[in-house]
Amino acid sequence: MMLDLRWTAVFAFAILLISLDEARSQGLSASTAAPVGMQTERLAAIEGLMSEGISQGRLPGGVVCFGRQGEVMYLEAFGNRQLGDAPEAMTVDTVFDLASLTKPVATATSIMKLVENGELLLRDKVVDHLPEFAPYGKDEITVQDLLLHESGLIPDNAMADYQNGPEVAWEKICQLKLVSPIGERFRYSDVNFIVLAKLVERVTGKSIDVFSQDELFAPLGMDETGYNPPESLKHRAAPTQKRDGDWMRGEVHDPRAHALSGVAGHAGLFSTATDIAVYAQMMLGNGSADTADGEARVLSPATVSKMTAAYRVSSGIRGLGWDKQTAYSSNRGDLLSSSAFGHGGFTGTVLWIDPELDLFFVFLSNRVHPDGRGSVNHLAGKILNVVVSSLVEQPRRVTHDVQPGIDVLLSNGFRALANQRVGLITNHTGRSADGTSTASILQSAPEVALTALFSPEHGIAGRLDHSNIANTKDDQTGLPVFSLYGETRRPTPEMLAEIDTLVFDIQDIGTRFYTYISTMGEAMVAAAEAKKRFVVLDRPNPLGGLNVTGPMLDEGKESFVGYTRLPVQHGMTIGEIAQLIRAEHDLDLDLEVIQCQGWQRSDSWDETGLTWINPSPNMRNLTQAFLYPGIGLIETTNVSVGRGTDTPFEAVGAPWIDGRELARHLNERELPGVRFVPIQFTPDASKYSDQLCGGIQIMVTELDQLNAVRVGLELATALHQLYPDDWQTKSLNRLLGNDQVYDSITDGDDAMTTWMKSLSGVSQFRASRPQYLLYE
Known part of the structure; x- marks a missing residue:
């Protein structure tokens, strides 16, 4: 006879309250009732999903834990941690080999700790600290390249490179060649994080296991987290597979980490569900968490924001050390917000953290036990869907710490403009996140020769409100300023003679008839005709990227207040519009868009953390x-x-x-x-x-x-x-x-009829728009 689901939930939470004693010992508050803001009945499905996965041989057992609002709301063990002649039941305090969860939890967090301490810059070249790493073109790899897996390094070098100990292994890594250009392709690589761990060691004098313990885990009271767990923890560690005839139990599964004495940047960390819950709560708490000894802060809010921002890579979106939305995200389910960040591990471990939902989710298993054939990514995603769908509260609005294109260009060492003579189309809105003008940044950039400035409507300072603006000189840089809202609205061949690349950096307002779009379009045409490169330093659409509203611009009505056929509110960034203009105007143009970091289509300006600058005299808030x-x-x-x-x-x-x-x-x-x-x-x-x-x-x-x-x-x-x-x-x-809408108004149609006519053609635009979009 099947129990009513309500009673099933009651029994499940009765068991849960017993297991939450472990959470209390870690300083996390434990729920004493059904989870706040959740449909408890839905959570009964977790047991069924886990049982099904175990019966199908996807895993021997596992622990599921999630929480929000500073509380562990669910902590339950399923199945066995060991199979065979001497089976052992899975327990909530089982110690797991976290595998690649080591990357964000230990290594990336340690790197960010060094960044906030002023000991590293993300744009530092690795060779600034590890000069022996330079051979074969690796001297241009930055710390950020490693964190984003854009270094161009191989995913894994040969096991033979590790057979003679850590010192020889490092020498072999230093002799590796690039397999793709630096900064161009996302290629998930264990080598990247081995190098990052070496950076921690060189900068601090402490190996990654010692530094992460001293600076992260010990302050947070994560007493059951670390490398090479002691005998006191090994007895409740989940075994993985056999090595040399013996079960790996409290011994790292990854062969390269094992060859490095169990201490590596890519693998080797062990922990429990409740310890990882403490770490997750720290990330949700902007760098601090409540422990048994009081509040512990291990990162600053700015550091957490920077680490978890959205960074566009060739196959999707990553954070610094974190996955967000890539081909590796099958374990994230379908219902997390776009702010979520997480990671998985080869042994069957999953961690996702969602600031908008104020939710963390921990799934730990030893899916490789006993024969390496288990598979849990889709199972974890299904369970996470159940958890998220049980939420009944609205997501909270969060600030995403957006960096405009100029900041990204700076952090990448000006690679896109190296050895170029540059003309900059800009005004007072062309500024970095900290308020420094783009003109000043480019003028002082190494290997960049800023030769001229160009200004749009309202002039270089954005204060003029008349129709004929003269050429002038910029007081700050001393450079000539060619007006593109005076005698000409398109750069002339003479203006471009001493320029290799035109750069555009102006804040658009998200409306078709705002003329900065037209200035960019005219400059793109001039660049195409003169065979010059064109680089857009992208910026957020202040109105967000989701709302697309007509009326469409009729064909044949293009003008300087309607440069290309768009709806009135287009929901695109200036960089995305540049891609559209190149395609629809059939321009033979070398165009590159330096994308914003951290901006998501759902973000309006108030969610970017950026300072509002009036883009024109009558646009004041x-x-x-x-x-x-x-x-x-x-x-x-x-x-x-x-x-x-x-x-x-x-x-x-x-x-x-x-x-x-x-x-x-x-x-x-x-x-x-x-x-x-x-x-x-x-x-x-x-x-x-x-x-x-x-x-x-x-x-x-x-x-x-x-x-x-x-x-x-x-x-x-x-x-x-x-x-x-x-x-x-x-x-x-x-x-x-739009003639149809104009006639509807002047013919006296009712407002709803006019509104419906204004939507004509918008659906077709929406269908064609995705090919130009750069952000999720």
Whole structure:
């Protein structure tokens, strides 16, 4: 007779509370009731999945543990840790060979500890600390290249290289040749982490086992974590396979780590589920965790953020030492957020940590026992899906510590511009995350010759608001500044004569008719004609990369305020648009986009950690940027959109508008995320300067629900309905760029009809857009 699932869950948690004594001894608080914010009944499926996996021979047994909000919420052992004539039941305190979990937990974390201590820079060349590593082109490999597996090194060198001890093994590694260009291809490599462990040893004088114990595990109270576990732990270690006729039990399974006396950067660490839970909670706690002795901080929040940011590599997204979304991610399941980071180990170990869900998941097994044929990655992913789907709370918004393209270029040692004469198209928004201008960075960069600057609309300082800007000289760098918003809007052959590569670094605003897109497009055409390289230092789309809203620009209506056929809100970065322009304008152009690090398509500007810089004189805050795609549509008509006030694009009015009437009409539409307040205002510039205007203030109440283009179209239909004799629409289509939508407004269609017509063609654009996208 089958028990009701509710009672199954009760019994499971009764067992869980007993096993959580181990968690309490580690300083983690233990749940004394059903997990907060979770559907307990769903968790009963874990037992079934584990039982099925064990019966299929995928593993002899394992331990599943997860937690959130500072608590271990589930800790359970399944099956056996040893099979054969003397079987042993799996227990929650079983000690496991973590295999490649060693990479992030011990080695990468130790490296990041040295970074925050000022003993290493991620852009340091390995040979700066290990000069003997230089032969065969390895002198350009950086610390970050190793952490991201972009070093160009072989995944594993021959076992014969390790047969004569650690010193000879290191000599053999120093003689390795590259198998791919540095920084171009992700190639998962144990050698990378063997080198990183050697770095720790050379910089600190301590081997990786001693340093990680002293600086990480001991402060966190992780007393059952380390290399070469003592006899007191070996008796409850899970055996793996046989070596020389004896079970490897508390002895590292990886043959190269074994040849290195059990201490290596890629493998060799042993631990328990509850110890790994402490480590995971430290990462969720931005570098600190509660222990039996009080709070312990082993990393700074900035270090954790840097380590777990999203770094684009050739096969997906990685963190520094962590997997995020690559071909190695089959154990992550399908439901974690894009912020999640984790890793797996060959012996059957899995760790995933998700800051947005405030969740950690530990799956430890000895799947290689007894014959090496087990397989657990998909099983772990299925169980993780069950865990995540049981959550009933909304994910929390997190800051992703985004680095714009200039920071990435700097961290990569300016490889993309080495030995190049560079012209930089930029303005005041071209800055690194710490506020240093891109022009200053490139001027001081080794092997880069910055020869000229180019400025877009509003000039190099972003302060001018007129239509003809002259060439000038930059006070900071002393370089000439060629205006691309004056006598010409395209670089001339004379301007490009002493340039090898044009670099573009300007913050776009995510709206089709913002002219920085056009400046880039014209410069790309000039570069293609002159056979110059073109490099875009990419930046986030402040509005995020998910919302794509029409109307589409009609074919034949391309102009400087509509350079290429895009919807009004395109959801693309400037680098992605560059790829689209090259393809759709059929440019024979050597284009390279230096991608942002850490930006995800779901991120709006407030989630990037970057400082907001007004990109133009009348774009003064993020709220205005979000409203601009809709309110900007109508500014070519005879209404004020707040220019000449402190709140451009947050106010709309005219002397002939009754603010109370217009606000009432729009509020009755119950548009998501926005409300309208009747106001009076007097602009001191632009339209209706020094004239009293009636109108509305636009209040954004729920940013996630706002669709600014729909607000703009609703406002247009309201103006036509309420003020047909006063509102002049002859210039409305200049920025709208869509005859069907223009006719719908001027013919008096209702707002919903106009909105639906504005979506025409957007689905086709969405279908073609992915080929140009660079971010998940």
